[in-house]
Amino acid sequence: MAMRVPETTKWSCVPCNGKAILIKYGMARIRTQATMTHELMHLWIWKQGLALSEKVEEGLCHLISYMWLEQYVAENEQIAHVFFR
Ligand SMILES: [Zn+2]
Numbered sequence: 001m002a003m004r005v006p007e008t009t010k011w012s013c014v015p016c017n018g019k020a021i022l023i024k025y026g027m028a029r030i031r032t033q034a035t036m037t038h039e040l041m042h043l044w045i046w047k048q049g050l051a052l053s054e055k056v057e058e059g060l061c062h063l064i065s066y067m068w069l070e071q072y073v074a075e076n077e078q079i080a081h082v083f084f085r
Contacts, residue, residue: 030072038065 021039023032041061045052052060 034065034069037068
């Protein structure tokens, strides 16, 4: 489910019981994808039934988002090297 959220909405990760992921409209593509990665990690943790502290869960979600960004940059550097040799 995709919903448009007002620009004035303050952001933090809100428990959604796996029914929706809210993504701010109008963000850059890479930020949207990194945010989706973060939110999907919350969903995965919830689906696994893991009882993590809020800080640990948030940290894991940030970590997986960071890892996705790192992979994205690495893949795009390889593409850049092919085009700009
Ligand atoms: Zn989060």
